[in-house]
Amino acid sequence: MITVVGGGLIGLATALRLADRGHEVTLQDPAPASGATHHAGGMLAPVAEVVYRQEPLFPLMLRSAELYPGLMGIVEKHTALPTGYRTEGTLVVAADRADATHLAELAEYQAGHAMSAERLPLRQARALEPALSPHLAGAVHIPGDHQVNPRLFAAALLDALTALSVPIVRTQADTLPAGPVILANGLGAGALYPGLKLRPVYGDILRLGVPTHLRPLLTRVVRGFVEDRPVYLIPRTDDTIAIGATSREDDRPVPRTGAVHDLLRDAGRLVPGIEECDFLEATTGARPGTPDDLPYLGKVNENLIVSTGYFRHGILLTALAADVAVHLVEGTDPGIDLAACDPHRHKE
Ligand SMILES: Cc1cc2nc3c(=O)[nH]c(=O)nc-3n(C[C@H](O)[C@H](O)[C@H](O)COP(=O)(O)OP(=O)(O)OC[C@H]3O[C@@H](n4cnc5c(N)ncnc54)[C@H](O)[C@@H]3O)c2cc1C
Numbered sequence: 001m002i003t004v005v006g007g008g009l010i011g012l013a014t015a016l017r018l019a020d021r022g023h024e025v026t027l028q029d030p031a032p033a034s035g036a037t038h039h040a041g042g043m044l045a046p047v048a049e050v051v052y053r054q055e056p057l058f059p060l061m062l063r064s065a066e067l068y069p070g071l072m073g074i075v076e077k078h079t080a081l082p083t084g085y086r087t088e089g090t091l092v093v094a095a096d097r098a099d100a101t102h103l104a105e106l107a108e109y110q111a112g113h114a115m116s117a118e119r120l121p122l123r124q125a126r127a128l129e130p131a132l133s134p135h136l137a138g139a140v141h142i143p144g145d146h147q148v149n150p151r152l153f154a155a156a157l158l159d160a161l162t163a164l165s166v167p168i169v170r171t172q173a174d175t176l177p178a179g180p181v182i183l184a185n186g187l188g189a190g191a192l193y194p195g196l197k198l199r200p201v202y203g204d205i206l207r208l209g210v211p212t213h214l215r216p217l218l219t220r221v222v223r224g225f226v227e228d229r230p231v232y233l234i235p236r237t238d239d240t241i242a243i244g245a246t247s248r249e250d251d252r253p254v255p256r257t258g259a260v261h262d263l264l265r266d267a268g269r270l271v272p273g274i275e276e277c278d279f280l281e282a283t284t285g286a287r288p289g290t291p292d293d294l295p296y297l298g299k300v301n302e303n304l305i306v307s308t309g310y311f312r313h314g315i316l317l318t319a320l321a322a323d324v325a326v327h328l329v330e331g332t333d334p335g336i337d338l339a340a341c342d343p344h345r346h347k348e
Contacts, residue, residue: 003177006185007032012157013322019164020074028169033154035186039285041234041244044316045145047115048090056340064320071319078160084149084237088220090142095269099225100138107140117142131217131273149236182305186288189308195347200286204259205244209278217273226266243267255282287311296343299328306343
């Protein structure tokens with residue numbers, strides 16, 4: 001029996017992939033899907049999220065995006081619940097001319113790394129998304145960047161695990177369980193396997209309801225730069241829009257008033273119609289960060305696979321994490337170089 005410790009998206013999808021392949025699995029989490037997964041935007045954005053000098057991350061992100069449709073197929077085999085998976089693509093826009101320069105540089109960098117990103121005349125961007133402000137300074141279309149709704153996806157995964165008779169043990173693991181274990185409990189992993197250097201990177205995120213007369217306000221993810229500040233708007237299948245996200249390491253796990261204000265102001269510069277929306281929620285999640293922003297993913301001994309530290313990309317990297325875990329359990333080649341993800345690399 002394999003124990004998956006942690007039922008965020010990483011643990012849930014890992015348990016599903018294993019159970020789907022006939023392995024006996026138990027999932028242990030006192031409150032599944034209550035960590036970063038509960039707060040995440042859900043963008044599957046290997047191209048728009050490209051970060052300079054993060055070369056080891058690209059292949060992982062691109063590979064995970066490739067694996068997503070297959071993972072979704074497996075989920076759909078075991079549950080009829082929705083996941084909010086949408087493949088309409090992403091628009092990245094610039095609020096002013098300096099932002100447009102930044103956007104053009106990013107598009108050039110993306111093209112230089114063989115990523116699909118196309119600069120669009122604003123007229124065309126507004127034809128795709130009429131709610132965009134007429135005062136923007138530039139737009140790029142990224143057809144391959146998709147999205148899920150992390151809360152729906154987690155609920156669907158839990159339902160699929162139940163359908164596969166996977167026991168869900170709702171207690172906290174205070175020590176490593178006996179037998180084969182996959183440690184996928186996000187920020188909690190360091191307490192069970194010392195040597196992992198995990199830290200919380202807080203993100204504030206908002207949820208708005210689109211009133212009936214404005215629906216759909218948007219159909220695809222809109223990301224943007226507003227005076228160099230990044231902001232995104234994610235339209236969900238349930239007529240809500242998520243607006244995010246801040247990034248701060250001040251140990252204050254509740255939404256900051258200034259952050260709510262800044263996010264609404266910047267999102268309103270890109271899509272003025274959000275001012276007509278209903279304000280439903282502001283929450284703060286803790287991303288499981290590592291010193292080099294790369295995950296800890298690998299087999300550390302006969303009985304233990306570590307799978308955590310997915311930082312800003314854990315929703316996207318869920319498909320990869322689950323796939324790699326299956327290969328490591330079965331002793332087959334994961335087909336991707338995991339040297340940069342060595343769980344021991346920060347051990348003193
Ligand atoms: C505001 C915000 C927006 C984000 N947007 C995106 C995005 O658009 N795209 C993207 O790819 N990523 C995004 N992320 C990052 C993403 O949310 C995380 O990388 C991802 O959720 C990590 O998943 P996880 O399963 O490893 O951890 P978590 O979701 O944190 O889950 C860990 C689980 O482990 C359990 N646990 C902890 N300790 C124990 C223990 N001792 N025993 C048993 N269980 C335990 C917890 O209860 C929890 O359920 C965002 C994050 C935030 C905060």
